[in-house]
Amino acid sequence: MAHPEAAATPPASTDPLSxxxxxxxxxxxxxxxxxxxxxxxxxxxxxLQVSVPLRRDDGSTAVLSGYRVQHNFTRGxxxxxxRYSPSVDLxxxxxxxxxxxxxxALVDVPYxxxxxxxxxxxxxxxxxxxxxxxxxxxxxxxxxxxPDVDIPAPDxxxxxxxxxxxxxxFSVAKGYTVPGVVTGKPISLGGSxxxxxxxxxxxxHIALMxxxxxxxxxxxxxxxxxxxxxxxxGTARFLADAGVRVRAVSDIDGAIYSHDxxxxxxxxxxxxxxGSVVGFDxxxxxxxxxxxxxxxxxxxxxxxxxxxxxxxxxxVQATIVVEGANGPTTKAADAILQQRDVLVVPDILAxxxxxxxxxxxxxxxxxxxxxxxxxxxxRLEEKMARAWHxxxxxxxxxGRTFRQAATMIAVERVVEAHRLRGLYP
Ligand code: NAD
Numbered sequence: 001m002a003h004p005e006a007a008a009t010p011p012a013s014t015d016p017l018s019x020x021x022x023x024x025x026x027x028x029x030x031x032x033x034x035x036x037x038x039x040x041x042x043x044x045x046x047x048l049q050v051s052v053p054l055r056r057d058d059g060s061t062a063v064l065s066g067y068r069v070q071h072n073f074t075r076g077x078x079x080x081x082x083r084y085s086p087s088v089d090l091x092x093x094x095x096x097x098x099x100x101x102x103x104x105a106l107v108d109v110p111y112x113x114x115x116x117x118x119x120x121x122x123x124x125x126x127x128x129x130x131x132x133x134x135x136x137x138x139x140x141x142x143x144x145x146x147p148d149v150d151i152p153a154p155d156x157x158x159x160x161x162x163x164x165x166x167x168x169x170f171s172v173a174k175g176y177t178v179p180g181v182v183t184g185k186p187i188s189l190g191g192s193x194x195x196x197x198x199x200x201x202x203x204x205h206i207a208l209m210x211x212x213x214x215x216x217x218x219x220x221x222x223x224x225x226x227x228x229x230x231x232x233x234g235t236a237r238f239l240a241d242a243g244v245r246v247r248a249v250s251d252i253d254g255a256i257y258s259h260d261x262x263x264x265x266x267x268x269x270x271x272x273x274x275g276s277v278v279g280f281d282x283x284x285x286x287x288x289x290x291x292x293x294x295x296x297x298x299x300x301x302x303x304x305x306x307x308x309x310x311x312x313x314x315x316v317q318a319t320i321v322v323e324g325a326n327g328p329t330t331k332a333a334d335a336i337l338q339q340r341d342v343l344v345v346p347d348i349l350a351x352x353x354x355x356x357x358x359x360x361x362x363x364x365x366x367x368x369x370x371x372x373x374x375x376x377x378x379r380l381e382e383k384m385a386r387a388w389h390x391x392x393x394x395x396x397x398x399g400r401t402f403r404q405a406a407t408m409i410a411v412e413r414v415v416e417a418h419r420l421r422g423l424y425p
Contacts, residue, residue, distance in 0.1 A: 016095035027411040046070040050140035068116040071097035074417040078114035081155025088117035102410035103348040109359040138169040147180030154184040180365040183358035192361035194376035200234025202353020219243040222296040227303030240264040256283035301328035308333040323347040346403035
């Protein structure tokens with residue numbers, strides 16, 4: 001993959017960076033941006049690749065690769081999650097960092113975009129090894145993070161404990177406690193009430209607005225959710241709470257199905273006990289690939305990127321796809337779904353609830369004052385609803401898909417900030 005600087009004509013492959021660059025190219029063309037401005041937006045501001053040496057519990061040494069990419073700072077400090085996954089590489093992190101810039105602009109929080117990753121499968125490591133990986137990675141990227149610079153948060157394979165280790169490592173290096181360096185912290189360390197479920201709450205809220213826009217009554221609706229982690233599990237729960245029958249869910253170990261709808265509360269207990277959705281008694285096991293093609297109203301991919309492709313998009317039977325994950329739909333699949341009149345609610349809108357409440361957490365840390373949960377959830381719903389209506393209005397007025405509309409609104413806001421600030425020197 002070429003460096004994004006060479007991005008004016010993105011290559012036609014299906015990796016996330018190519019898709020992210022193609023989406024930007026489309027928005028740049030529709031907004032009539034100059035070639036220079038387009039290149040500026042296609043190029044990350046700062047990238048850091050580090051090696052993360054790990055002393056393993058058995059005394060041996062492993063060396064992992066870590067990344068932090070800061071795509072844009074023009075509207076404020078960079079913001080984005082930290083992912084622990086074996087497939088993480090620099091191009092994936094670049095794509096995710098760019099999407100964070102657009103997401104923050106779309107929901108109008110004063111941040112740019114960033115993303116980090118360590119190429120590691122957390123399931124292969126003990127808790128003490130994960131702590132050493134996190135602390136060493138934090139030390140390596142320490143010069144470029146901070147509450148006014150770049151603020152990490154949880155993503156695939158990381159959680160509030162990871163954030164506590166980052167905050168502690170950063171604070172020890174500074175000599176004082178810096179709660180604002182991460183979001184998604186434990187509540188007792190200054191985390192926000194409502195943060196843990198914020199992404200899922202937002203995804204479900206958007207899914208319900210999408211159903212309303214297509215005249216679908218949640219009480220008679222069905223859904224399938226791919227991924228049962230921080231995003232998928234809560235989304236399934238909120239959809240079920242709204243009366244939707246969640247017929248299928250999956251995780252990395254497999255997929256389960258119940259025609260009448262899964263009992264999400266009981267399933268959650270099963271997952272807490274066993275670590276997987278597989279083996280849940282009131283369900284049958286199905287082929288995970290088949291989950292994407294089930295006859296349901298709403299499909300929520302909430303696991304990894306690139307799962308809806310040109311090979312399976314024709315088979316999708318849902319009339320609404322709500323992207324809980326980042327980048328789950330490839331460019332080719334997007335075109336097929338559009339042709340088939342499937343409403344695709346893009347990631348930068350659908351899963352923005354997490355960054356919205358991360359912003360609230362950062363504000364609370366800066367104020368040293370905790371909001372109550374109702375205040376957090378009300379403000380979250382207000383921000384998500386505003387972004388939804390912005391996208392619907394733009395898509396309707398200009399005849400664009402929701403992804404095109406969302407990307408154009410976001411890019412336009414970032415461009416406006418660039419225009420007002422000017423180009424230094
Ligand atoms: P997580 O690690 O908590 O959960 C990931 C889930 O996906 C797990 O259930 C895992 O078993 C499953 N999974 C992994 N590979 C799979 C596969 N090939 N098929 C089916 N299931 C698979 O991660 P998360 O935080 O829930 O993140 C999920 C997605 O949502 C990612 O794309 C992430 O970038 C995005 N996202 C997360 C947040 C957040 O606040 N955590 C916010 C916005 C977007």
